Amino acid sequence: MKIGVVGAGLMGGEIALVFALGGFEVLLHDRDAAVLRRAIDRQTALLDKGVARGMYAASDKDEALARITPVAAIDQLSECDLVSEAVFEALDVKQAVLGALDAICKPGCILTSNTSTLPISTLSAALAPARRPAFVGAHFFSPVSRMALVEVISSFDTAPATSARVIEILQRIGKAPIVVKDVAGFAVNRLLHAMLIEAVKLVEEGVATPEDLDTACRLGLGHPIGPFALMDAVSSGLCLQVQQIMHDAYGERFRPPALLKQRVAAGFVGAGRRGWTRSSIEGAPKAEQ
Template identity: 40%
Template sequence: MRVAVIGGGRMGAGIAQVFLARGDRVTVQEPQAEAARWRIAEGLAIAESKGVADKDAALARLTMAEVPGDAELVVEAVPEDAALKVRVLAGAEARVSRDALLATNTSSLSIGELAAALERPERLIGLHFFNPVPVQRLVEIVVTKATPAAVLERARAVVAGIGKTSVVVNDSPGFATSRLGVLLGLEAVRMVEEGVAAAEDIDTAMALGYGHPMGPLKLSDLVGLDVRLAIAEYLHTRLGPRFEPPRLLRDKVAAGELGRKSGKGFYEW
Protein backbone atom coordinates (compact mmCIF):
# COMPACT_ATOMS: atom_id res chain seq x y z
CA MET A 1 0.00 0.00 0.00
CA ARG A 2 1.13 3.55 -0.67
CA VAL A 3 0.58 5.52 2.54
CA ALA A 4 1.00 9.22 3.31
CA VAL A 5 1.23 10.61 6.83
CA ILE A 6 0.82 14.33 7.42
CA GLY A 7 2.77 15.32 10.50
CA GLY A 8 6.04 13.81 11.73
CA GLY A 9 5.79 14.38 15.46
CA ARG A 10 5.63 11.53 17.96
CA MET A 11 2.26 10.28 16.71
CA GLY A 12 2.92 10.76 13.01
CA ALA A 13 6.32 9.11 13.26
CA GLY A 14 4.79 6.15 15.08
CA ILE A 15 2.05 5.77 12.46
CA ALA A 16 4.63 5.92 9.68
CA GLN A 17 6.75 3.33 11.48
CA VAL A 18 4.02 0.68 11.72
CA PHE A 19 3.24 0.91 8.01
CA LEU A 20 6.92 0.84 7.06
CA ALA A 21 7.48 -2.18 9.29
CA ARG A 22 4.69 -3.98 7.42
CA GLY A 23 6.38 -3.34 4.08
CA ASP A 24 4.40 -0.36 2.77
CA ARG A 25 5.84 2.64 0.96
CA VAL A 26 5.31 5.70 3.17
CA THR A 27 5.58 9.43 2.49
CA VAL A 28 5.70 11.77 5.48
CA GLN A 29 4.79 15.43 5.00
CA GLU A 30 6.48 17.40 7.77
CA PRO A 31 8.24 20.81 7.77
CA GLN A 32 10.88 19.51 10.21
CA ALA A 33 11.70 16.63 7.91
CA GLU A 34 15.08 15.62 9.35
CA ALA A 35 13.76 15.51 12.91
CA ALA A 36 10.82 13.39 11.78
CA ARG A 37 13.08 11.01 9.87
CA TRP A 38 15.27 10.64 12.96
CA ARG A 39 12.23 9.75 15.11
CA ILE A 40 11.13 7.13 12.61
CA ALA A 41 14.63 5.67 12.32
CA GLU A 42 14.95 5.50 16.10
CA GLY A 43 11.62 3.68 16.36
CA LEU A 44 12.57 1.26 13.61
CA ALA A 45 15.87 0.51 15.36
CA ILE A 46 13.95 -0.49 18.48
CA ALA A 47 11.57 -2.58 16.38
CA GLU A 48 14.53 -4.27 14.66
CA SER A 49 16.04 -5.17 18.05
CA LYS A 50 12.78 -7.00 18.81
CA GLY A 51 12.78 -8.80 15.49
CA VAL A 52 9.70 -7.05 14.07
CA ALA A 53 11.29 -4.80 11.44
CA ASP A 54 14.27 -4.43 9.12
CA LYS A 55 15.38 -0.86 9.74
CA ASP A 56 17.40 -0.28 6.57
CA ALA A 57 14.82 -1.89 4.30
CA ALA A 58 12.03 0.11 5.93
CA LEU A 59 13.89 3.41 5.66
CA ALA A 60 14.47 2.70 1.96
CA ARG A 61 10.68 2.82 1.54
CA LEU A 62 10.37 6.17 3.38
CA THR A 63 10.10 9.50 1.54
CA MET A 64 9.95 12.91 3.18
CA ALA A 65 7.81 15.03 0.86
CA GLU A 66 4.31 16.36 0.25
CA VAL A 67 1.43 13.91 -0.05
CA PRO A 68 1.93 12.14 -3.42
CA GLY A 69 -0.87 11.84 -5.93
CA ASP A 70 -0.77 8.04 -5.88
CA ALA A 71 -1.32 7.70 -2.12
CA GLU A 72 -4.02 5.14 -1.34
CA LEU A 73 -4.31 6.12 2.33
CA VAL A 74 -3.64 9.52 3.89
CA VAL A 75 -3.47 9.81 7.68
CA GLU A 76 -3.45 13.32 9.13
CA ALA A 77 -1.54 13.53 12.44
CA VAL A 78 -0.96 17.23 13.05
CA PRO A 79 -1.68 19.02 16.38
CA GLU A 80 -5.26 19.25 17.71
CA ASP A 81 -6.08 22.48 15.91
CA ALA A 82 -9.25 22.20 13.82
CA ALA A 83 -8.27 24.94 11.35
CA LEU A 84 -4.87 23.34 10.76
CA LYS A 85 -6.39 19.90 10.28
CA VAL A 86 -8.96 21.21 7.81
CA ARG A 87 -6.25 22.98 5.84
CA VAL A 88 -3.97 19.96 5.48
CA LEU A 89 -6.83 17.54 4.80
CA ALA A 90 -8.23 19.76 2.06
CA GLY A 91 -4.75 20.07 0.59
CA ALA A 92 -4.33 16.31 0.59
CA GLU A 93 -7.75 15.73 -0.95
CA ALA A 94 -6.81 17.99 -3.85
CA ARG A 95 -3.69 15.92 -4.55
CA VAL A 96 -4.92 12.32 -4.35
CA SER A 97 -7.37 10.30 -6.40
CA ARG A 98 -11.07 10.12 -5.61
CA ASP A 99 -10.58 6.54 -4.42
CA ALA A 100 -7.98 7.36 -1.78
CA LEU A 101 -9.01 6.95 1.86
CA LEU A 102 -8.59 10.05 4.03
CA ALA A 103 -8.22 9.65 7.79
CA THR A 104 -7.63 11.93 10.76
CA ASN A 105 -5.87 10.89 13.96
CA THR A 106 -7.75 13.46 16.05
CA SER A 107 -8.44 12.27 19.58
CA SER A 108 -11.46 14.49 20.22
CA LEU A 109 -12.46 16.84 17.37
CA SER A 110 -15.66 16.20 15.41
CA ILE A 111 -15.02 14.14 12.27
CA GLY A 112 -18.17 15.59 10.70
CA GLU A 113 -17.03 19.16 11.24
CA LEU A 114 -13.58 18.44 9.79
CA ALA A 115 -15.15 16.62 6.84
CA ALA A 116 -17.49 19.50 6.05
CA ALA A 117 -14.62 21.40 4.44
CA LEU A 118 -13.88 18.61 1.96
CA GLU A 119 -15.32 18.11 -1.51
CA ARG A 120 -16.20 14.52 -0.61
CA PRO A 121 -16.80 14.61 3.15
CA GLU A 122 -18.10 11.05 3.28
CA ARG A 123 -14.64 9.58 2.66
CA LEU A 124 -13.02 11.11 5.78
CA ILE A 125 -12.88 8.71 8.69
CA GLY A 126 -11.32 8.86 12.15
CA LEU A 127 -8.35 6.55 12.77
CA HIS A 128 -7.42 7.36 16.36
CA PHE A 129 -4.09 5.70 17.12
CA PHE A 130 -2.67 5.57 20.64
CA ASN A 131 0.70 6.60 22.01
CA PRO A 132 3.17 4.97 21.52
CA VAL A 133 1.73 3.77 18.23
CA PRO A 134 4.07 0.79 17.63
CA VAL A 135 3.20 -0.68 21.05
CA GLN A 136 -0.47 0.16 21.58
CA ARG A 137 -2.80 -2.44 20.09
CA LEU A 138 -5.97 -0.35 19.71
CA VAL A 139 -7.17 1.94 16.92
CA GLU A 140 -10.47 3.73 17.43
CA ILE A 141 -12.36 4.03 14.12
CA VAL A 142 -14.74 6.98 14.21
CA VAL A 143 -17.61 7.16 11.74
CA THR A 144 -20.30 9.71 10.94
CA LYS A 145 -23.85 9.16 9.71
CA ALA A 146 -22.53 9.79 6.19
CA THR A 147 -19.75 7.18 6.31
CA PRO A 148 -20.38 4.53 3.63
CA ALA A 149 -20.12 0.89 4.68
CA ALA A 150 -17.34 0.40 2.12
CA VAL A 151 -15.22 3.13 3.72
CA LEU A 152 -15.64 1.56 7.16
CA GLU A 153 -14.66 -1.85 5.83
CA ARG A 154 -11.55 -0.40 4.20
CA ALA A 155 -10.62 1.24 7.50
CA ARG A 156 -11.13 -2.04 9.36
CA ALA A 157 -8.89 -3.80 6.85
CA VAL A 158 -6.18 -1.14 7.25
CA VAL A 159 -6.17 -1.55 11.02
CA ALA A 160 -6.18 -5.35 10.87
CA GLY A 161 -3.39 -5.26 8.29
CA ILE A 162 -0.98 -3.58 10.72
CA GLY A 163 -1.83 -6.08 13.44
CA LYS A 164 -4.04 -3.88 15.59
CA THR A 165 -7.56 -4.23 16.93
CA SER A 166 -10.26 -1.73 16.02
CA VAL A 167 -13.37 -0.52 17.79
CA VAL A 168 -16.01 1.50 15.94
CA VAL A 169 -17.43 4.62 17.57
CA ASN A 170 -19.98 7.12 16.30
CA ASP A 171 -18.79 10.70 15.92
CA SER A 172 -19.20 12.41 19.31
CA PRO A 173 -16.99 14.82 21.29
CA GLY A 174 -14.05 12.84 22.67
CA PHE A 175 -15.37 9.64 21.02
CA ALA A 176 -15.19 6.78 23.57
CA THR A 177 -11.56 6.58 24.64
CA SER A 178 -10.69 10.26 25.07
CA ARG A 179 -14.00 10.96 26.77
CA LEU A 180 -13.46 8.28 29.40
CA GLY A 181 -9.69 8.66 29.67
CA VAL A 182 -9.75 12.43 30.08
CA LEU A 183 -12.52 12.27 32.67
CA LEU A 184 -10.50 9.80 34.76
CA GLY A 185 -7.36 11.89 34.35
CA LEU A 186 -9.07 15.12 35.39
CA GLU A 187 -10.46 13.49 38.53
CA ALA A 188 -7.00 12.17 39.40
CA VAL A 189 -5.61 15.71 39.06
CA ARG A 190 -8.36 17.01 41.36
CA MET A 191 -7.42 14.38 43.93
CA VAL A 192 -3.82 15.59 43.92
CA GLU A 193 -5.06 19.19 44.08
CA GLU A 194 -7.26 18.38 47.10
CA GLY A 195 -4.53 16.42 48.89
CA VAL A 196 -6.38 13.10 48.73
CA ALA A 197 -3.19 11.22 47.82
CA ALA A 198 0.14 11.64 46.08
CA ALA A 199 0.29 11.16 42.32
CA GLU A 200 2.36 7.99 42.66
CA ASP A 201 -0.13 6.44 45.09
CA ILE A 202 -3.14 7.27 42.92
CA ASP A 203 -1.44 5.69 39.93
CA THR A 204 -0.39 2.61 41.90
CA ALA A 205 -3.96 2.21 43.16
CA MET A 206 -5.36 2.22 39.61
CA ALA A 207 -2.64 -0.11 38.30
CA LEU A 208 -2.91 -2.71 41.06
CA GLY A 209 -6.55 -2.26 42.04
CA TYR A 210 -8.08 -1.97 38.56
CA GLY A 211 -5.46 -3.54 36.34
CA HIS A 212 -4.61 -0.39 34.40
CA PRO A 213 -1.22 -0.77 32.70
CA MET A 214 -0.42 2.82 33.68
CA GLY A 215 -2.02 5.21 36.17
CA PRO A 216 -3.94 8.26 34.88
CA LEU A 217 -1.37 10.82 36.04
CA LYS A 218 1.65 9.09 34.54
CA LEU A 219 -0.38 8.62 31.37
CA SER A 220 -1.20 12.33 31.35
CA ASP A 221 2.51 13.09 31.62
CA LEU A 222 3.18 10.76 28.69
CA VAL A 223 0.46 12.31 26.51
CA GLY A 224 1.46 15.85 27.51
CA LEU A 225 -0.35 18.00 30.04
CA ASP A 226 -0.83 20.71 27.42
CA VAL A 227 -2.54 18.17 25.16
CA ARG A 228 -4.70 16.96 28.06
CA LEU A 229 -5.67 20.55 28.85
CA ALA A 230 -6.59 21.36 25.25
CA ILE A 231 -8.79 18.27 24.97
CA ALA A 232 -10.42 18.97 28.34
CA GLU A 233 -11.21 22.55 27.32
CA TYR A 234 -12.77 21.33 24.09
CA LEU A 235 -14.87 18.71 25.89
CA HIS A 236 -15.84 21.29 28.51
CA THR A 237 -17.35 23.48 25.78
CA ARG A 238 -19.18 20.52 24.21
CA LEU A 239 -20.18 18.33 27.15
CA GLY A 240 -20.39 20.62 30.14
CA PRO A 241 -18.87 21.26 33.56
CA ARG A 242 -17.78 17.70 34.35
CA PHE A 243 -14.87 18.28 31.96
CA GLU A 244 -13.79 21.63 33.44
CA PRO A 245 -9.97 21.52 33.80
CA PRO A 246 -8.70 21.70 37.41
CA ARG A 247 -6.67 24.73 38.42
CA LEU A 248 -3.63 22.52 39.10
CA LEU A 249 -3.59 21.32 35.49
CA ARG A 250 -3.79 24.89 34.19
CA ASP A 251 -1.02 25.98 36.55
CA LYS A 252 1.32 23.19 35.49
CA VAL A 253 0.84 23.97 31.80
CA ALA A 254 1.35 27.70 32.45
CA ALA A 255 4.60 26.87 34.29
CA GLY A 256 5.83 24.77 31.38
CA GLU A 257 5.49 21.51 33.30
CA LEU A 258 4.10 19.52 30.39
CA GLY A 259 5.12 16.01 31.40
CA ARG A 260 7.77 13.81 29.82
CA LYS A 261 8.48 16.12 26.89
CA SER A 262 9.48 18.97 29.23
CA GLY A 263 11.13 16.76 31.87
CA LYS A 264 8.56 17.47 34.56
CA GLY A 265 4.81 17.11 35.07
CA PHE A 266 3.33 15.07 37.87
CA TYR A 267 6.62 13.12 37.73
CA GLU A 268 10.27 13.97 37.12
CA TRP A 269 11.38 12.49 33.79
Protein backbone atom coordinates (compact mmCIF):
# COMPACT_ATOMS: atom_id res chain seq x y z
CA MET A 1 0.00 0.00 0.00
CA LYS A 2 1.16 3.50 -0.83
CA ILE A 3 0.12 6.42 1.40
CA GLY A 4 -0.07 10.05 0.31
CA VAL A 5 -0.02 13.04 2.67
CA VAL A 6 -0.94 16.54 1.46
CA GLY A 7 0.31 19.40 3.64
CA ALA A 8 3.71 18.95 5.28
CA GLY A 9 3.21 21.37 8.17
CA LEU A 10 3.07 20.57 11.86
CA MET A 11 0.53 17.74 11.42
CA GLY A 12 1.19 16.42 7.91
CA GLY A 13 4.94 16.04 8.45
CA GLU A 14 4.38 13.82 11.47
CA ILE A 15 1.45 11.95 9.91
CA ALA A 16 3.83 10.98 7.09
CA LEU A 17 6.38 9.91 9.69
CA VAL A 18 4.04 7.62 11.63
CA PHE A 19 2.91 5.90 8.42
CA ALA A 20 6.56 5.40 7.41
CA LEU A 21 7.45 4.04 10.86
CA GLY A 22 4.50 1.67 10.44
CA GLY A 23 6.12 0.26 7.31
CA PHE A 24 4.21 2.11 4.56
CA GLU A 25 5.70 3.86 1.53
CA VAL A 26 4.72 7.54 1.85
CA LEU A 27 4.58 10.35 -0.69
CA LEU A 28 4.55 13.71 1.10
CA HIS A 29 3.35 16.76 -0.82
CA ASP A 30 3.21 20.45 0.07
CA ARG A 31 2.75 23.40 -2.27
CA ASP A 32 5.65 25.09 -0.49
CA ALA A 33 9.04 23.49 -1.24
CA ALA A 34 10.65 25.06 1.86
CA VAL A 35 7.97 23.48 4.09
CA LEU A 36 8.69 20.09 2.53
CA ARG A 37 12.41 20.46 3.27
CA ARG A 38 11.70 21.54 6.85
CA ALA A 39 9.34 18.56 7.30
CA ILE A 40 12.11 16.12 6.36
CA ASP A 41 14.51 17.88 8.77
CA ARG A 42 11.91 17.66 11.55
CA GLN A 43 11.23 13.99 10.82
CA THR A 44 14.97 13.30 10.99
CA ALA A 45 15.25 15.14 14.34
CA LEU A 46 12.26 13.22 15.76
CA LEU A 47 13.72 9.91 14.61
CA ASP A 48 17.11 10.82 16.17
CA LYS A 49 15.30 11.53 19.44
CA GLY A 50 13.50 8.18 19.19
CA VAL A 51 16.79 6.36 18.64
CA ALA A 52 18.43 8.23 21.57
CA ARG A 53 15.52 7.22 23.81
CA GLY A 54 15.79 3.58 22.74
CA MET A 55 12.35 3.60 21.08
CA TYR A 56 13.80 2.05 17.94
CA ALA A 57 17.14 1.13 16.36
CA ALA A 58 19.21 3.42 14.12
CA SER A 59 18.43 1.08 11.19
CA ASP A 60 14.66 1.66 11.78
CA LYS A 61 15.31 5.39 11.47
CA ASP A 62 17.10 4.99 8.13
CA GLU A 63 14.38 2.66 6.82
CA ALA A 64 11.59 5.02 7.87
CA LEU A 65 13.27 8.02 6.22
CA ALA A 66 13.88 6.01 3.06
CA ARG A 67 10.15 5.25 2.85
CA ILE A 68 9.22 8.97 2.70
CA THR A 69 9.44 10.67 -0.69
CA PRO A 70 8.76 14.42 -0.85
CA VAL A 71 6.88 15.30 -4.04
CA ALA A 72 6.47 18.76 -5.56
CA ALA A 73 3.27 18.08 -7.55
CA ILE A 74 0.00 16.73 -6.19
CA ASP A 75 -0.43 14.68 -9.41
CA GLN A 76 2.35 12.40 -8.18
CA LEU A 77 -0.11 10.97 -5.61
CA SER A 78 -2.20 9.36 -8.35
CA GLU A 79 -1.09 5.81 -7.51
CA CYS A 80 -1.69 6.07 -3.75
CA ASP A 81 -4.15 3.75 -1.99
CA LEU A 82 -4.89 6.21 0.82
CA VAL A 83 -4.30 9.97 0.93
CA SER A 84 -4.46 11.96 4.17
CA GLU A 85 -5.17 15.68 3.76
CA ALA A 86 -3.56 18.01 6.37
CA VAL A 87 -3.61 21.44 4.70
CA PHE A 88 -4.73 24.74 6.26
CA GLU A 89 -7.99 24.70 8.23
CA ALA A 90 -9.96 26.68 5.62
CA LEU A 91 -12.97 25.30 3.79
CA ASP A 92 -11.98 26.68 0.38
CA VAL A 93 -8.40 25.38 0.65
CA LYS A 94 -9.51 21.91 1.71
CA GLN A 95 -12.26 21.79 -0.95
CA ALA A 96 -9.72 22.65 -3.66
CA VAL A 97 -7.25 20.01 -2.43
CA LEU A 98 -9.93 17.33 -2.12
CA GLY A 99 -11.27 18.18 -5.59
CA ALA A 100 -7.75 17.88 -7.04
CA LEU A 101 -7.19 14.55 -5.26
CA ASP A 102 -10.53 13.24 -6.47
CA ALA A 103 -9.54 14.06 -10.04
CA ILE A 104 -6.11 12.40 -9.94
CA CYS A 105 -6.41 9.48 -7.50
CA LYS A 106 -7.19 6.03 -8.82
CA PRO A 107 -10.64 4.54 -8.19
CA GLY A 108 -10.76 2.87 -4.81
CA CYS A 109 -8.21 5.23 -3.25
CA ILE A 110 -9.40 6.27 0.22
CA LEU A 111 -9.22 9.98 1.08
CA THR A 112 -9.07 11.19 4.70
CA SER A 113 -9.15 14.66 6.24
CA ASN A 114 -7.37 15.81 9.39
CA THR A 115 -9.75 18.73 9.91
CA SER A 116 -10.35 19.74 13.54
CA THR A 117 -13.49 21.79 12.98
CA LEU A 118 -14.96 21.47 9.47
CA PRO A 119 -17.86 19.03 9.09
CA ILE A 120 -16.81 15.89 7.22
CA SER A 121 -20.12 15.87 5.32
CA THR A 122 -19.44 19.42 4.08
CA LEU A 123 -15.95 18.45 2.88
CA SER A 124 -17.39 15.35 1.24
CA ALA A 125 -19.51 17.58 -1.00
CA ALA A 126 -16.27 18.74 -2.71
CA LEU A 127 -15.89 15.22 -4.13
CA ALA A 128 -17.68 13.57 -7.04
CA PRO A 129 -20.53 11.36 -5.77
CA ALA A 130 -18.59 8.20 -6.76
CA ARG A 131 -15.70 9.10 -4.41
CA ARG A 132 -17.77 10.13 -1.37
CA PRO A 133 -18.15 6.60 0.04
CA ALA A 134 -14.31 6.41 0.16
CA PHE A 135 -13.88 9.62 2.18
CA VAL A 136 -13.67 9.73 5.98
CA GLY A 137 -12.34 12.04 8.71
CA ALA A 138 -9.18 10.82 10.46
CA HIS A 139 -8.37 13.45 13.08
CA PHE A 140 -4.86 13.04 14.53
CA PHE A 141 -3.62 14.85 17.65
CA SER A 142 -0.48 16.91 18.12
CA PRO A 143 2.28 15.84 18.45
CA VAL A 144 1.23 13.03 16.11
CA SER A 145 4.32 10.94 16.84
CA ARG A 146 3.42 10.84 20.56
CA MET A 147 -0.40 10.96 20.63
CA ALA A 148 -1.99 7.60 19.90
CA LEU A 149 -5.56 8.83 19.53
CA VAL A 150 -7.24 9.33 16.15
CA GLU A 151 -10.92 10.28 15.86
CA VAL A 152 -12.54 8.55 12.87
CA ILE A 153 -15.58 10.44 11.58
CA SER A 154 -17.93 9.28 8.83
CA SER A 155 -19.91 11.63 6.59
CA PHE A 156 -23.47 10.87 5.48
CA ASP A 157 -21.93 9.05 2.48
CA THR A 158 -18.94 7.23 4.00
CA ALA A 159 -19.13 3.49 3.33
CA PRO A 160 -18.79 1.37 6.50
CA ALA A 161 -16.03 -0.55 4.68
CA THR A 162 -14.02 2.69 4.36
CA SER A 163 -14.07 3.55 8.06
CA ALA A 164 -13.35 -0.10 8.93
CA ARG A 165 -10.34 -0.12 6.58
CA VAL A 166 -9.01 3.19 7.94
CA ILE A 167 -9.38 1.92 11.51
CA GLU A 168 -7.47 -1.23 10.60
CA ILE A 169 -4.65 0.76 8.95
CA LEU A 170 -4.43 3.15 11.92
CA GLN A 171 -4.19 0.21 14.31
CA ARG A 172 -1.41 -1.23 12.16
CA ILE A 173 0.66 1.94 12.67
CA GLY A 174 0.12 1.80 16.44
CA LYS A 175 -2.69 4.36 16.70
CA ALA A 176 -5.81 4.03 18.84
CA PRO A 177 -8.78 5.06 16.65
CA ILE A 178 -12.17 5.86 18.13
CA VAL A 179 -15.39 6.33 16.18
CA VAL A 180 -17.05 9.74 16.59
CA LYS A 181 -20.12 11.32 14.99
CA ASP A 182 -19.74 14.27 12.61
CA VAL A 183 -20.54 17.04 15.10
CA ALA A 184 -18.73 20.36 15.69
CA GLY A 185 -15.54 19.76 17.67
CA PHE A 186 -16.06 15.99 17.36
CA ALA A 187 -15.54 14.51 20.87
CA VAL A 188 -12.10 15.56 22.09
CA ASN A 189 -12.34 19.28 21.31
CA ARG A 190 -15.71 19.42 23.06
CA LEU A 191 -14.17 17.97 26.21
CA LEU A 192 -11.03 20.07 25.92
CA HIS A 193 -12.66 23.44 25.26
CA ALA A 194 -15.24 22.99 28.01
CA MET A 195 -12.22 22.77 30.33
CA LEU A 196 -10.23 25.61 28.69
CA ILE A 197 -13.20 27.98 28.87
CA GLU A 198 -13.68 27.19 32.57
CA ALA A 199 -9.94 27.63 33.22
CA VAL A 200 -9.99 31.15 31.71
CA LYS A 201 -13.14 32.00 33.69
CA LEU A 202 -11.37 30.98 36.91
CA VAL A 203 -8.61 33.47 36.05
CA GLU A 204 -11.15 36.18 35.11
CA GLU A 205 -12.80 35.72 38.51
CA GLY A 206 -9.43 35.91 40.26
CA VAL A 207 -9.90 32.44 41.77
CA ALA A 208 -6.35 31.32 40.96
CA THR A 209 -3.42 32.19 38.70
CA PRO A 210 -2.76 30.44 35.37
CA GLU A 211 0.38 28.89 36.87
CA ASP A 212 -1.51 27.49 39.87
CA LEU A 213 -4.34 26.18 37.66
CA ASP A 214 -1.76 24.41 35.49
CA THR A 215 -0.32 22.91 38.67
CA ALA A 216 -3.84 21.89 39.73
CA CYS A 217 -4.48 20.03 36.49
CA ARG A 218 -1.08 18.34 36.47
CA LEU A 219 -0.91 17.36 40.13
CA GLY A 220 -4.61 17.10 40.99
CA LEU A 221 -6.04 15.59 37.82
CA GLY A 222 -2.99 13.81 36.42
CA HIS A 223 -2.96 15.77 33.15
CA PRO A 224 0.50 15.81 31.48
CA ILE A 225 0.19 19.56 30.78
CA GLY A 226 -1.97 22.32 32.27
CA PRO A 227 -4.65 24.22 30.27
CA PHE A 228 -2.65 27.47 30.04
CA ALA A 229 0.59 25.79 28.96
CA LEU A 230 -1.52 23.92 26.40
CA MET A 231 -3.11 27.13 25.08
CA ASP A 232 0.37 28.66 24.77
CA ALA A 233 1.59 25.58 22.87
CA VAL A 234 -1.27 25.43 20.35
CA SER A 235 -1.81 29.25 20.36
CA SER A 236 -4.65 31.10 22.04
CA GLY A 237 -5.74 32.35 18.60
CA LEU A 238 -6.46 28.82 17.43
CA CYS A 239 -8.32 28.06 20.70
CA LEU A 240 -10.49 31.14 20.20
CA GLN A 241 -11.23 30.15 16.60
CA VAL A 242 -12.37 26.67 17.71
CA GLN A 243 -14.49 28.11 20.53
CA GLN A 244 -16.20 30.51 18.13
CA ILE A 245 -17.17 27.58 15.90
CA MET A 246 -18.42 25.59 18.90
CA HIS A 247 -20.30 28.64 20.21
CA ASP A 248 -22.10 28.84 16.84
CA ALA A 249 -22.93 25.14 17.05
CA TYR A 250 -23.84 24.74 20.74
CA GLY A 251 -24.63 28.21 22.03
CA GLU A 252 -23.89 29.75 25.41
CA ARG A 253 -21.94 26.87 26.97
CA PHE A 254 -19.09 27.39 24.47
CA ARG A 255 -19.07 31.22 24.46
CA PRO A 256 -15.36 32.21 24.35
CA PRO A 257 -14.41 34.05 27.57
CA ALA A 258 -13.92 37.82 27.21
CA LEU A 259 -10.37 37.63 28.58
CA LEU A 260 -9.35 35.15 25.88
CA LYS A 261 -10.82 37.42 23.17
CA GLN A 262 -9.02 40.45 24.60
CA ARG A 263 -5.68 38.69 24.81
CA VAL A 264 -5.91 37.39 21.25
CA ALA A 265 -6.92 40.84 19.94
CA ALA A 266 -3.89 42.28 21.74
CA GLY A 267 -1.54 39.69 20.23
CA PHE A 268 -1.08 37.64 23.41
CA VAL A 269 -1.34 34.35 21.59
CA GLY A 270 1.75 32.22 22.07
CA ALA A 271 4.43 31.04 24.39
CA GLY A 272 6.97 33.19 26.24
CA ARG A 273 6.31 36.78 27.23
CA ARG A 274 3.03 36.81 25.30
CA GLY A 275 1.87 33.54 26.82
CA TRP A 276 -0.46 32.90 29.75
CA THR A 277 2.10 31.56 32.12
CA ARG A 278 4.98 34.01 31.70
CA SER A 279 3.21 37.36 31.46
CA SER A 280 1.22 39.08 34.16
CA ILE A 281 -2.46 39.37 33.38
CA GLU A 282 -2.85 42.06 36.08
CA GLY A 283 -2.38 44.85 33.55
CA ALA A 284 -5.01 43.58 31.14
CA PRO A 285 -7.86 46.01 30.60
CA LYS A 286 -11.14 45.07 32.24
CA ALA A 287 -12.97 42.43 30.22
CA GLU A 288 -15.97 43.77 28.24
CA GLN A 289 -19.16 41.83 28.80
